[in-house]
Amino acid sequence: MTIAVAMSGGxxxxxxxxxxxxxxxxxxxxxxxxxxxxxxxxxxxxxEQVQGRCCSIDDVYDARRVAEMLSIPYYVVNHQERFERxxxxxxxxxxxxxxxxxxxxxxxxxxxxxxxxLTARQIGAEQIATGHYARNEYDPxxxxxxxKRPADASKDQTYFLFGLTxxxxxxxxxxxxxxxxxxxxxxAHGYGLALANKxxxxxxxxxxxxxxxxxxxxxxxxxxxxxxxxxxxxxxVGGQPRGTHEGVHNFTVGQRKGLGLASPSPLYVISIDRExxxxxxxxxxxxxxxxxxxxRVNWIxxxxxxxxxxxxxxxxxxxxxxxxxxxPSGADEVEVRFDEPVRAVTxxxxxxxxxxxxxxxxxxxx
Amino acid sequence: xxPFLVGEFGNASSIHQEGQHARAAVESAxxxxxxxxxxxxxxxxxxxxxxxxxxxxxxxxxRAGDHVITSSVEHHAxxxxxxxxxxxxxxxxxxxxxxQGLVANEDVRRALRPNTRLISVMMANNETxxxxxxxxxxxxxxxxxVRFHVDAVQAAGKVPLDxxxxxxxxxxxxxxxxxxxxxxxxxxxxxxxxxxxxFAGGAHERQRRAGTENVAGIVGLGKAAECAMGSEAAExxxxxxDRLEMGLLEQASGVNGGKAPRIVNTSNLWFDSxxxxxxxxxxxxxxxxxxxxxxxxxxxxxxxHVLLAMGVSPERAKSSVRxxxxxxxxxxxxxxxxxxxxxxxxxxxxxxxxxx
Numbered sequence: 207m208t209i210a211v212a213m214s215g216g217x218x219x220x221x222x223x224x225x226x227x228x229x230x231x232x233x234x235x236x237x238x239x240x241x242x243x244x245x246x247x248x249x250x251x252x253x254e255q256v257q258g259r260c261c262s263i264d265d266v267y268d269a270r271r272v273a274e275m276l277s278i279p280y281y282v283v284n285h286q287e288r289f290e291r292x293x294x295x296x297x298x299x300x301x302x303x304x305x306x307x308x309x310x311x312x313x314x315x316x317x318x319x320x321x322x323x324l325t326a327r328q329i330g331a332e333q334i335a336t337g338h339y340a341r342n343e344y345d346p347x348x349x350x351x352x353x354k355r356p357a358d359a360s361k362d363q364t365y366f367l368f369g370l371t372x373x374x375x376x377x378x379x380x381x382x383x384x385x386x387x388x389x390x391x392x393x394a395h396g397y398g399l400a401l402a403n404k405x406x407x408x409x410x411x412x413x414x415x416x417x418x419x420x421x422x423x424x425x426x427x428x429x430x431x432x433x434x435x436x437x438x439x440x441x442x443v444g445g446q447p448r449g450t451h452e453g454v455h456n457f458t459v460g461q462r463k464g465l466g467l468a469s470p471s472p473l474y475v476i477s478i479d480r481e482x483x484x485x486x487x488x489x490x491x492x493x494x495x496x497x498x499x500x501x502r503v504n505w506i507x508x509x510x511x512x513x514x515x516x517x518x519x520x521x522x523x524x525x526x527x528x529x530x531x532x533x534p535s536g537a538d539e540v541e542v543r544f545d546e547p548v549r550a551v552t553x554x555x556x557x558x559x560x561x562x563x564x565x566x567x568x569x570x571x572x
Numbered sequence: 573x574x575p576f577l578v579g580e581f582g583n584a585s586s587i588h589q590e591g592q593h594a595r596a597a598v599e600s601a602x603x604x605x606x607x608x609x610x611x612x613x614x615x616x617x618x619x620x621x622x623x624x625x626x627x628x629x630x631x632x633x634x635r636a637g638d639h640v641i642t643s644s645v646e647h648h649a650x651x652x653x654x655x656x657x658x659x660x661x662x663x664x665x666x667x668x669x670x671x672q673g674l675v676a677n678e679d680v681r682r683a684l685r686p687n688t689r690l691i692s693v694m695m696a697n698n699e700t701x702x703x704x705x706x707x708x709x710x711x712x713x714x715x716x717x718v719r720f721h722v723d724a725v726q727a728a729g730k731v732p733l734d735x736x737x738x739x740x741x742x743x744x745x746x747x748x749x750x751x752x753x754x755x756x757x758x759x760x761x762x763x764x765x766x767x768x769x770x771f772a773g774g775a776h777e778r779q780r781r782a783g784t785e786n787v788a789g790i791v792g793l794g795k796a797a798e799c800a801m802g803s804e805a806a807e808x809x810x811x812x813x814d815r816l817e818m819g820l821l822e823q824a825s826g827v828n829g830g831k832a833p834r835i836v837n838t839s840n841l842w843f844d845s846x847x848x849x850x851x852x853x854x855x856x857x858x859x860x861x862x863x864x865x866x867x868x869x870x871x872x873x874x875x876x877h878v879l880l881a882m883g884v885s886p887e888r889a890k891s892s893v894r895x896x897x898x899x900x901x902x903x904x905x906x907x908x909x910x911x912x913x914x915x916x917x918x919x920x921x922x923x924x925x926x927x928x
Contacts, residue, residue, distance in 0.1 A: 279856070279857055281853050281856075283849060283850075283853070284849060284874065324923070325847070325849075325850050327923050328847065328850040328851075328924070329850055329853040329854040330916075330919075
């Protein structure tokens with residue numbers, strides 16, 4: 207049986223390849239070409255090219271070298287069109303609609319565990335292995351594949367994986383789930399991988415320098431589209447005008463910096479109303495919410511939600527899960543009532559439900 | 573080649589005896605290449621390959637204010653060179669091709685302007701193998717008194733080359749496309765045709781290409797040209813290529829450029845509802861090396877500009893795969909390839925049907 211390893215040229219996926227090779231598996235290395243970093247390089251404020259970013263020639267070179275060293279066949283597959291359609295475009299549209307998107311989840315759902323898995327199967331592999339920090343295992347009693355948090359809680363990537371279907375989980379290996387990041391670096395050293403000390407990637411892979419506002423401007427310019435006019439008012443929770451802003455996509459719920467308002471106490475973005483082009487600002491306690499609704503829910507450890515269910519819920523990647531009660535509130539939709547109010551519920555982000563280490567499911571916050 | 577790689581390191585431009593020996597080998601290779609394309613030895617300039625030959629022909633012929641005509645299916649070595657000229661104040665015309673990938677003579681004639689300096693059209697396309705009517709274009713160029721460059725990189729070794737019957741002033745060939753070494757090539761430059769050198773440096777190659785000669789490579793290129801002449805391999809390759817196409821058409825949906833005259837070793841097929849890229853990988857893993865599209869810097873595939881220029885839909889372009897034969901390809905290999913491709917295509921189609 208052949209396993210396709212999704213290789214990014216980073217430490218984690220390289221260690222996965224080395225580990226599986228050591229175990230004697232038949233491997234093929236695949237790198238997805240998702241985005242051309244030079245495409246927007248001539249646009250205002252965009253850097254020429256940033257070293258060592260996702261899909262850069264450097265990373266492909268690193269991945270190729272690892273594959274060469276491990277004597278495994280290696281290929282770069284072009285999924286740029288799909289990435290633009292299913293990740294870039296929704297990313298831009300979400301911001302323009304006043305929401306805060308998670309491109310990594312979209313990429314997992316549409317590229318890594320969909321398109322790449324299909325490519326892997328077409329070329330004759332049965333499974334794919336990735337360098338994600340997560341665990342998955344089959345539970346015969348429930349008859350379901352279960353996604354679990356990894357040994358290294360600080361690297362937990364399950365928040366970005368809530369969209370995986372049973373079919374996808376059945377065909378996926380997360381060999382790093384039982385290791386901590388320092389252990390993985392150690393392993394990489396042990397396997398003689400030259401890139402064992404390569405720094406972790408942090409920001410959104412297609413946004414060099416991390417300035418998403420510039421990226422949106424540059425992308426729309428390239429597409430020959432005008433940036434929609436969404437400049438409007440900053441208002442208080444009570445509706446009083448507090449100032450003006452230059453477009454709703456410049457804001458995210460909970461944001462403090464860049465409001466351009468003088469105030470004796472700190473002000474935060476409380477909510478964004480795309481229709482009225484209004485951004486509501488207020489004190490920190492006004493950010494607290496005791497419920498949310500999540501749509502397009504995907505279930506993992508359970509087939510669905512019949513009645514109420516207790517779970518811990520994460521509303522952003524870096525968020526301590528909070529106890530809540532889940533209740534079905536429509537087709538593929540869940541209402542989440544928190545025991546204690548949570549700060550900055552952000553439309554566009556995901557609400558992911560946990561039962562201990564298990565991911566129960568998750569959906570998109572509206 | 574071997575002696576010049578392991579012991580004889582004389583510089584062909586030097587006075588000493590080692591140098592003279594190298595010079596003799598280079599000149600003998602030059603004579604072989606000259607026979608191969610039907611010209612005088614002095615009309616051959618050795619280069620680092622097809623790309624350099626094409627670049628020397630294009631950049632060496634044209635300056636700001638001139639007009640260049642080329643086709644939309646040229647190799648990037650010509651296409652990108654001409655595009656760059658376009659950014660430097662040269663007028664450029666890209667003549668289209670029809671659904672089979674053929675340039676129409678009349679389009680070339682119509683594109684002529686009073687300041688047209690160069691027409692550059694390839695002899696055989698590297699992706700489809702389609703042969704352009706270069707002799708007729710040569711006549712149009714001659715009537716108009718315009719310089720004519722033929723990129724014969726893909727054609728060399730598969731069809732006889734004769735620069736006089738083509739009527740060109742410039743013609744490019746490349747070593748590795750004719751069983752010669754990689755990184756070697758030549759440009760035929762007709763006597764009296766001045767090309768501005770690409771490199772500043774010594775007076776090598778009659779001041780047309782500065783830089784110490786790649787003696788081993790040049791010797792290899794000369795030998796490859798000798799081997800390619802008078803060989804009956806072409807007929808055999810055509811029989812095998814047709815056998816391959818016949819076999820593959822059970823699964824393939826058609827031949828891109830199949831109705832046009834083609835060189836004997838190339839077959840560009842499309843497979844409806846299949847990712848050409850995945851098929852290429854699946855076949856490579858089974859030991860069959862084929863290609864699709866053009867490789868970009870990272871190695872990922874881009875949709876073929878040649879197929880798109882033929883008016884092929886992007887979907888069909890992405891489902892297209894190029895099969896190439898060489899002179900040593902055997903009938904057994906062809907039959908194995910047919911079986912292998914059929915198995916993989918059937919399997920992949922089933923998979924796509926289930927998952928989509």
